[in-house]
Amino acid sequence: MEFRNLGRSGLKISEISYGNWLTHGSQVEEDAARECVRAALDEGVTTFDTADVYAGTRAEEVLGRTLDGQRREGLEIFTKVYWPTGPGPNDRGLSRKHIMESINGSLRRLRTDYVDLYQAHRFDYETPLEETLRAFDDLVRQGKVLYVGVSEWRADEIERALKIADEMGFDRIVSSQPQYSLLWRVIEEQIVPLCEREGVGQIVWSPIAQGVLSGKYLPGQPLPAGSRATDDKGGADMIKRYLTDDLLTRVQELKPVAADLGLTMAQLAVAWVLQNPNVASAIVGASRPEQVRDNVKAAGVKLDADVLERIDGILGPVAIRDPEKTGSPAKRP
Numbered sequence: 525m526e527f528r529n530l531g532r533s534g535l536k537i538s539e540i541s542y543g544n545w546l547t548h549g550s551q552v553e554e555d556a557a558r559e560c561v562r563a564a565l566d567e568g569v570t571t572f573d574t575a576d577v578y579a580g581t582r583a584e585e586v587l588g589r590t591l592d593g594q595r596r597e598g599l600e601i602f603t604k605v606y607w608p609t610g611p612g613p614n615d616r617g618l619s620r621k622h623i624m625e626s627i628n629g630s631l632r633r634l635r636t637d638y639v640d641l642y643q644a645h646r647f648d649y650e651t652p653l654e655e656t657l658r659a660f661d662d663l664v665r666q667g668k669v670l671y672v673g674v675s676e677w678r679a680d681e682i683e684r685a686l687k688i689a690d691e692m693g694f695d696r697i698v699s700s701q702p703q704y705s706l707l708w709r710v711i712e713e714q715i716v717p718l719c720e721r722e723g724v725g726q727i728v729w730s731p732i733a734q735g736v737l738s739g740k741y742l743p744g745q746p747l748p749a750g751s752r753a754t755d756d757k758g759g760a761d762m763i764k765r766y767l768t769d770d771l772l773t774r775v776q777e778l779k780p781v782a783a784d785l786g787l788t789m790a791q792l793a794v795a796w797v798l799q800n801p802n803v804a805s806a807i808v809g810a811s812r813p814e815q816v817r818d819n820v821k822a823a824g825v826k827l828d829a830d831v832l833e834r835i836d837g838i839l840g841p842v843a844i845r846d847p848e849k850t851g852s853p854a855k856r857p
Contacts, residue, residue, distance in 0.1 A: 525568030526824040528804045531698040532723025535640065535671055537600050539798055539823040540564075541571040542816065543729060543807035544583045554586055556811065561590040563813035567820040571600040573701075573727065573807050575645055576630050577607035584633035592635050599640075602727070603630045604675055604701075606645035618648035618656040627668055642669040643701055647681045647852045654688055661694040673699030673727070676851030679714035686722055697724055699804070703851065704728035704797050706737060706839045707766060714847045716802045725804035728797050732808070732819075734763040736772070737793035739779060743772040770842065777838045781831065787821070794822035796835060 527536040542564040544557065561572070574587050584603060591599065605626040608616040616622060627642065642663060648656065663669040674682060674697055682700060689696045700719055702711045704726065711726065719726065732738055766772075775789075782792040797806050808819040827835075 525570075525820065527570075529725070530641070530671070530727070530804045531719070531725035533671060533698040533725075535600065535698070537571040537727075537805050538569050539805055540567075540569055540794070540820045541573050541602075541727060541805045541807045542569050543573040543809045544587055545575065545578050545729070545809060554589075557586050558590045559813045560810045560816050561587070563810075563816040564820070565594070567817060568823075569816075569820060570598060571602065571805055573602040573729075574634075575604035575607070575643075576609050576626055576633075577604075577645070581609055581629070581633060584630055588633050588635040596636060601634060601636060601639050602641040602643065602673075603634065603639050604643040604645035605630070606648065618644055618651045618659075620655055620659040623656065623659040623663070627663055631668065638668050638670060641671045641673050641699060643673040643675045643699070644677070645675050647674075647677050649853065653684060654692065657685060657688055657692070657694050661689075664695045671695070671698045673697055673701060675701035676703070678850045678852050679718045679847065681852060682715065682724065683718060683722075686724075696722075699725050699727055701727045701729060701807075703730050704800075704803070705731050705733045706793055706796055706835065707733045707771070707843055709843045709845045710847050710849045713845065715850070716800065720802050726800070726802050727805045727807060728803055729807045731797045731806040732790050732793045733766055736763060736766040736775060737778070737789060739775060739789040741767060741772055741775075743769040743776070774838050774842055778835065781834055781838075785825075785827075785831070787825065788818055790815075790819055791822045791825070792835075794819055795825035795827060796832075798822065798825070799827050799832065 526539045528539055530537050542561065572587060574583050576584060605623055606618055609626065614621050644656065660672045672695060677700065685697055700715060702715065704711055778789055778792060782789045794806050797803055810816045
């Protein structure tokens, strides 16, 4: 396993992170989830990403039970706050009340005294940004959080947060967690240049585009049974944008590229996002341990310029690049 600094911070994280969105406590039984985490640990993964909202808080519980007994200093545990975790009006968002209550719940479920990174899962237009950043800074001072980050924020929102932190003497954001893959490149125009300038690193999710870049979805063929595309718990909604014959045909054209490099298509997809110097880690999920073992082989892979050009010639024309498609909620009038 290779390690990179998270942004300009001193925190080193594994190039491959293990994430449990749409798996632990949901698609995957706990015994299988435990095997996946153990496989990640065996392969040298030290960075684990989750969120309070995943599987209605159950994902944090499963991860906490699975990591219990591991040397805590040898792990980087990340979680997030924003989405509803209860029925009340204050059980969501980035108010001081919700942040303070949510971190306590996350720490209890994760069976730890602190998290290495606490991330604002989306931007909250109903809470003053100063209130959110002060609450995060207080958690750092209390030792419950070591670093703070964001997920799916627009470039202007990240820039505002950095400016306020500098003005008020708060700890700065060190990370951004966006979707990023060969097919979803919306961070490249605005977010990456800003973050490179400001010392903010990317921890990217869905580098295999919900499995599309593994090559298992074939043009004109039925969807594989048990795949993400047939999951009615949320996976199918995320992946359907990619299930066109033109796009799937182009993905198949990556097979000889991967073969020439001695990589699987999934390994090629993960390795590609890691070529971006602003990316500190790629999050992979899994329902089976062998998927983890396969994906981690992308760590340390270097792709030459001619390979990158060849890949871009195949998928560049269908890649989504519009920065307005960042997953931050729609701006309210």
